[in-house]
Amino acid sequence: MNLLKCIYMKQYILISLFVLCLFSCSEDEIKPYHGQQYLYFSELIGSDDEAINVSFNNYPLDEELTVKIALSLIGKPFSAPAPYKVSVVSDKTTALPENYALPSNPQFKPNVAKDELELTLIKTDKLKEDVALLLKIEKNDYFVGSMQQYDTIRIVFNNVESQPLWWDKDVERIYLGKYSREKYVALLKYGGEEAIGFGELNSAQKRQYALRLKEAIVREGLTEKDGKPMTVPIY
Numbered sequence: 001m002n003l004l005k006c007i008y009m010k011q012y013i014l015i016s017l018f019v020l021c022l023f024s025c026s027e028d029e030i031k032p033y034h035g036q037q038y039l040y041f042s043e044l045i046g047s048d049d050e051a052i053n054v055s056f057n058n059y060p061l062d063e064e065l066t067v068k069i070a071l072s073l074i075g076k077p078f079s080a081p082a083p084y085k086v087s088v089v090s091d092k093t094t095a096l097p098e099n100y101a102l103p104s105n106p107q108f109k110p111n112v113a114k115d116e117l118e119l120t121l122i123k124t125d126k127l128k129e130d131v132a133l134l135l136k137i138e139k140n141d142y143f144v145g146s147m148q149q150y151d152t153i154r155i156v157f158n159n160v161e162s163q164p165l166w167w168d169k170d171v172e173r174i175y176l177g178k179y180s181r182e183k184y185v186a187l188l189k190y191g192g193e194e195a196i197g198f199g200e201l202n203s204a205q206k207r208q209y210a211l212r213l214k215e216a217i218v219r220e221g222l223t224e225k226d227g228k229p230m231t232v233p234i235y
Contacts, residue, residue: 039146051154063122136151166199175233186217186222
């Protein structure tokens with residue numbers, strides 16, 4: 001009887017050590033600084049990207065864009081909105097203050113482990129090339145700190161005008177004709193901003209948006225930059 005008891009005790013000890021080892025490995029992966037609640041940028045976790053990339057070229061009708069950046073909490077969720085602090089890392093930021101706006105008093109929602117930081121990007125004539133904005137989570141009275149690899153996030157944006165990649169030979173031949181900036185703006189204005197993802201639409205949807213543009217060309221008398229009538233091949 002004592003022998004069986006001894007065997008069971010050894011098994012119990014081995015299982016306990018195994019569980020402790022698992023917890024230890026999990027903690028090594030997270031590596032928070034110290035303390036209680038931690039906040040970190042979870043936007044790019046699981047992605048191959050190293051930054052959020054945005055171009056006003058894809059949104060020619062908009063003067064401002066709202067970028068939603070995922071945040072996650074380590075620790076017990078708050079029962080009321082919890083203020084947090086995000087700063088701009090000036091020595092690694094090339095974007096001018098006039099091209100972005102952070103919320104003045106961001107708060108993490110109560111009773112949740114995930115939330116979003118809403119950043120506003122502002123279009124100006126000074127966005128003719130990529131600019132970068134580096135944000136960093138700072139500790140405050142509510143959050144002890146962050147995770148070393150996820151306490152910052154980089155946003156790269158511009159207003160470089162270029163032909164969308166999806167406007168290929170098939171789109172030109174079947175739906176929209178030769179690309180022009182005027183035609184692209186008209187497609188989004190009269191077809192709907194959902195046409196931003198034109199390349200991901202199925203053939204019926206592409207036809208629908210192209211026909212909307214064709215109707216607008218006739219109705220509004222749309223022309224190209226040189227004054228010639230705008231045309232599309234769809235029928």
